[in-house]
Amino acid sequence: MSIAISDTHSRRTWWRENQQKLTPYIFLIPGVLFFLVYVIIPIFESFWLSGYDWDGLGAKTWIGLDNYRELFDDEAFYTSLKNNVLWLVLYMLAVPAGLGIAIFLNQKVRGIRAYKSLFFFPFVISQVVVGLIFAWFYAPNFGLFYNLIEWATGSGIAILADPNLVTYGIIAAGLWPQIAYCMILYLTGLNAVDPEQIEAARLDGAKGFRMLWYVILPQLRPATFMAVVVTVIGALRSFDLVSIMTDGGPFGSSRVLSFYMFEQALSEYGYRMGYGAAIAVILFLIMMVFISGFIWKMVDDERKGL
Amino acid sequence: MFPRPIEQQSQAIRIGYQVALPIALFLWLLPLIGVAITSVKPASDLAAGNYFGMPSAIAVNNYAEIFTQSPIGQYIWNSFKVTIPTVIGTLVLSCLTGFALGIYRFRGNIWIFFMFVAGNFVPFQILMVPVRDMTVNLGLYNTTTGLVLFHVAFQTGFCTLFMRNFIRALPRELIEAARVEGVSEFRIFWYVVLPLMRPAIAALSVLIFTFIWNDYFWATVLTTSKETQPVTAGLYSLNGQWIAQWQLVSAGAIVAALPPVAMFFLMQRHFIAGLTLGAVK
Numbered sequence: 001m002s003i004a005i006s007d008t009h010s011r012r013t014w015w016r017e018n019q020q021k022l023t024p025y026i027f028l029i030p031g032v033l034f035f036l037v038y039v040i041i042p043i044f045e046s047f048w049l050s051g052y053d054w055d056g057l058g059a060k061t062w063i064g065l066d067n068y069r070e071l072f073d074d075e076a077f078y079t080s081l082k083n084n085v086l087w088l089v090l091y092m093l094a095v096p097a098g099l100g101i102a103i104f105l106n107q108k109v110r111g112i113r114a115y116k117s118l119f120f121f122p123f124v125i126s127q128v129v130v131g132l133i134f135a136w137f138y139a140p141n142f143g144l145f146y147n148l149i150e151w152a153t154g155s156g157i158a159i160l161a162d163p164n165l166v167t168y169g170i171i172a173a174g175l176w177p178q179i180a181y182c183m184i185l186y187l188t189g190l191n192a193v194d195p196e197q198i199e200a201a202r203l204d205g206a207k208g209f210r211m212l213w214y215v216i217l218p219q220l221r222p223a224t225f226m227a228v229v230v231t232v233i234g235a236l237r238s239f240d241l242v243s244i245m246t247d248g249g250p251f252g253s254s255r256v257l258s259f260y261m262f263e264q265a266l267s268e269y270g271y272r273m274g275y276g277a278a279i280a281v282i283l284f285l286i287m288m289v290f291i292s293g294f295i296w297k298m299v300d301d302e303r304k305g306l
Numbered sequence: 307m308f309p310r311p312i313e314q315q316s317q318a319i320r321i322g323y324q325v326a327l328p329i330a331l332f333l334w335l336l337p338l339i340g341v342a343i344t345s346v347k348p349a350s351d352l353a354a355g356n357y358f359g360m361p362s363a364i365a366v367n368n369y370a371e372i373f374t375q376s377p378i379g380q381y382i383w384n385s386f387k388v389t390i391p392t393v394i395g396t397l398v399l400s401c402l403t404g405f406a407l408g409i410y411r412f413r414g415n416i417w418i419f420f421m422f423v424a425g426n427f428v429p430f431q432i433l434m435v436p437v438r439d440m441t442v443n444l445g446l447y448n449t450t451t452g453l454v455l456f457h458v459a460f461q462t463g464f465c466t467l468f469m470r471n472f473i474r475a476l477p478r479e480l481i482e483a484a485r486v487e488g489v490s491e492f493r494i495f496w497y498v499v500l501p502l503m504r505p506a507i508a509a510l511s512v513l514i515f516t517f518i519w520n521d522y523f524w525a526t527v528l529t530t531s532k533e534t535q536p537v538t539a540g541l542y543s544l545n546g547q548w549i550a551q552w553q554l555v556s557a558g559a560i561v562a563a564l565p566p567v568a569m570f571f572l573m574q575r576h577f578i579a580g581l582t583l584g585a586v587k
Contacts, residue, residue: 023491024406031403031462038459039425042436107312118331124570125563126520128538132559137337142357144340188582198308216308236429240522261431273435280431291427
């Protein structure tokens with residue numbers, strides 16, 4: 001009896017002494033486990049699978065780098081890659097455009113809050129809905145955009161049916177919510193700009209663009225960083241709009257890597273899991289270039305902050 | 307304040323600004339307004355070439371038709387079945403991880419933190435084949451549970467980042483004081499920290515609700531039938547059935563967009579606070 005009591009007693013003090021050390025690990029276990037199983041390990045698995053020929057059901061055959069060899073000879077891969085570059089470059093327009101709208105709306109007139117929310121609206125709706133909205137907007141013969149062009153130039157353009165223009169049309173649709181996102185980041189940033197510095201610069205005669213460039217933008221750096229990060233990620237993840245608006249067409253001309261990967265791995269043309277994984281690896285490596293930059297900056301900030 | 311407050315400008319500029327605001331907003335939302343109007347047009351208007359004018363009658367029956375003639379009601383129900391458990395699961399996990407990473411100093415803290423952060427940035431496609439395969443092997447392919455499990459895991463990355471930074475900003479003295487009083491660590495979490503995290507929990511629940519509701523990629527990868535597909539994936543197949551019936555496509559799109567939009571307008575402050583985390587130093 002007395003032994004049992006002292007046993008629980010000693011266990012309790014042991015826990016009491018060590019709980020500060022042990023608690024973080026106990027709290028981390030479920031989250032870390034989930035994240036490892038569903039996110040971190042699959043990244044490595046994809047690298048490994050990209051060396052196989054596999055239909056997703058039967059046996060896997062090791063083929064080494066053959067998937068990559070095939071990829072570098074694949075016309076569709078280059079089309080997708082080229083479109084990805086286009087997406088990255090043109091998507092960046094969301095950053096200055098978002099800043100522009102934020103500056104336009106950063107006033108204190110009546111009802112401005114409602115205006116800000118309504119300008120932000122496109123970001124809240126699903127990309128699937130955005131895709132459908134723009135598909136209607138571009139639709140030949142009766143789409144609003146088609147008719148505007150017809151009215152302005154005499155003949156309408158069916159953007160989504162033109163292999164040379166289709167990607168631009170989809171990117172424009174993607175910019176709509178992305179600009180809204182950047183706008184809200186900049187509105188928050190502008191709110192926190194130091195008014196004294198602005199007054200001081202005004203006394204020195206700075207205004208307009210010079211004021212923006214030399215006084216405001218340096219203070220908006222955190223917002224700009226965030227805007228660039230989310231825009232790069234958004235550009236490389238561009239799957240939804242391509243799938244909804246054109247399904248990669250016409251003739252595969254609007255494919256991007258994320259879409260082509262999906263098409264190869266799961267489409268009706270047969271499941272090619274290994275080949276799909278190889279495309280995903282390429283996409284991942286492109287993203288890594290950016291991720292490592294972002295992470296580097298965040299580690300740096302974190303070190304300074306500690 | 308930048309730009310210079312409009313009240314300090316001449317009256318002409320002030321009036322110009324007040325006029326420019328609604329025009330700019332109208333142009334900005336033009337595609338959406340067009341779709342909203344199309345969604346209440348009778349099919350006969352479209353057949354007669356009335357694409358831009360006002361509808362000849364408000365055809366509420368477009369909305370009635372999509373609910374009776376298509377499984378959109380089921381799709382929306384599926385979306386709720388995916389979204390709500392995901393929000394709850396993610397919040398539970400990330401409150402725990404955020405607390406562990408935000409309060410304690412221990413070896414590997416920063417590395418675990420950066421694992422969560424880096425995992426956030428990866429393109430989904432690199433996860434697609436393994437996650438799909440794993441879901442099939444678990445017998446959860448084409449179930450809402452399979453989709454929920456993945457979403458919970460993935461969103462935990464972003465939410466951990468958010469929660470950890472939020473907890474870091476809390477006054478440390480509170481925790482120190484509780485420790486001096488001999489309060490156990492679990493109780494500190496439950497009675498001291500958790501109540502203070504309410505704003506973060508509110509912000510994340512709206513954000514995650516919107517992200518998951520709007521997810522399309524994983525919905526198409528992990529679900530295939532109308533009994534399980536969320537409304538985003540459902541709209542894709544309905545769009546195929548409703549070729550050129552734009553009044554139905556528009557009505558479907560509007561219905562699918564409503565829940566996150568309602569969420570946004572109801573909890574706007576929290577939503578924006580969550581989204582702009584890190585935009586200000």
